[in-house]
Amino acid sequence: MKRVSRSTWDSLVVPRRCVCGNPITLNNLLSSSFSTSSRSSLPISSRSTSSIATVVRPSLKPRASRPFHTSTSLSVVPKLLPTQSAKLAALHGRLKLPNKFPLMTLGRALIDPTAESQNHLNNDSLAHLGNVLLGYYTSEYLIVRYPRLPYEIVKTAMNGYIGPRALAAVGTEWGVEAAFAPGETVDPGLLQFNRLAPGTPYMTSKNSVAFNIPRMRKRMVPNFEHNPTAEQQLADEPPEVRAARELQQKSGIVAEAVPLEAAMANFVRATVGGVYLHSGGLSATKEFVHSHILSRKLQIDKLFQFEQPTRELSRLCVREGFQQPIARLEKETGRYSRHAVYIVGVYSGEEKLGEGQGGSLPEAKLKAAISALKGWYLYSPVPSSDLPSKTDGDPTIPFIPAIIDVGDVVS
């Protein structure tokens, strides 16, 4: 992939930035800045720019919410093809996507369904494909690496790696910027979506159908966006809001506007889908997901929240046929002082399962049980087993299967 730029800096009378914040001069100057082939010849005359720009892009339908009128073609702000956008080419280069990955697909991944309702022009289908692939590679990675992880923790870790917040962070760290509003004149290298108006609740229900309800007048609306327990809020919502939501769900209307986080996450999913379609199938996708998503840091041991760790440890020992766990005080200091410290070890027969330190005996005992349970759940085989996706291309390849534990301790 080559980028070239031309030095036609004279006779520039256009304003430097357009409404969307992207430099217009750049678009004029670097209209030929990207060529997917390995063509090395630089100059394309600026006459050809205008001829290319007049090609009608299958573009967005006009919306009333746009801050500027876009039905008439402005002579200053050119309509750019995705292959003409320097931003898009730079993003392509930043992600080190191969030449096989066309700029058109990357440009399409940046168009949210709220900006363009026609499915062959927006990233909806690509995002669905990418979501499936992300789920596949993340779940197999977690389950093979931590075969004893409880199901709840697997779900939480999946959310930590490929949830909307994590994917939105990935997209932001790829340097993707969002357009102020979708429109024909927006640079194809910007994320286009319809922004959710401030104060509008946005929720994702259990079957992940996004919906939003206009804010009612003179009424405080709780902020659902940052509340992890959306289901709890759904249970407490007033009847008229519920009626409106159910009507919206039944009619099958998709969300008209989304927050930036959701749109950015959709873009990352769509990019993964595009990698699968263009960059060489499953193996390239696996490499992409592992290098961009799974290489991030998520502390799995910080995801646990135990309700009754001592009881759970006791049940675990019964299930596994160990001797019953006994907590023993190992060390203490300052029992009658203001800051007593106790160190408690939990033993099963001769084996020490865990150790905890606390300001009181019950606290130290609980921490010892938690330490023992985490030691069990976070077991990771040292010569790591192969991921099932290793055999995706070639079923005859040598494969070390993972041993998956029976699951959570339930009592």
Add this chain to the structure above:
Amino acid sequence: MVVKGIQAVSKAQNGVGAFILQCKRLEFNFCEAGGSSRGMKAFLKHRLADFARQNPQVEMVVAPRPHKHPIIRGVYINNREKVVCVRNLAVLQVLQKAELLRDASGVKIKKINKPVQSLNDSVRGIWSPYHATGTDVYKV
């Protein structure tokens, strides 16, 4: 009795997997008439094409800035900007400044005292007075 999950979001470790260059845009501003832009204009004519070709991950912007000294502005992924004035510089010096901005991370300049910065826990572990034995109790 169930284990509950505490929601968390993974943190970026740039370069552990993929490496994303932090400079996303370089803007080259010059004055058509001013003498201090002579080196900059020569850079734009003769060097910028090669420079852009070698750095496909950076968006290059060329824009006039009349009656001012020439500058190069780097825009970074953390939404900060770094601006270098290149008045009266020769072509190669302008190229050096462009490379400096390209390689910068965009974070505020700060003194780094520790040799290693990492999200991972220390391999050696934290010293505990309750587990050290003998004279090690007094060795921190």
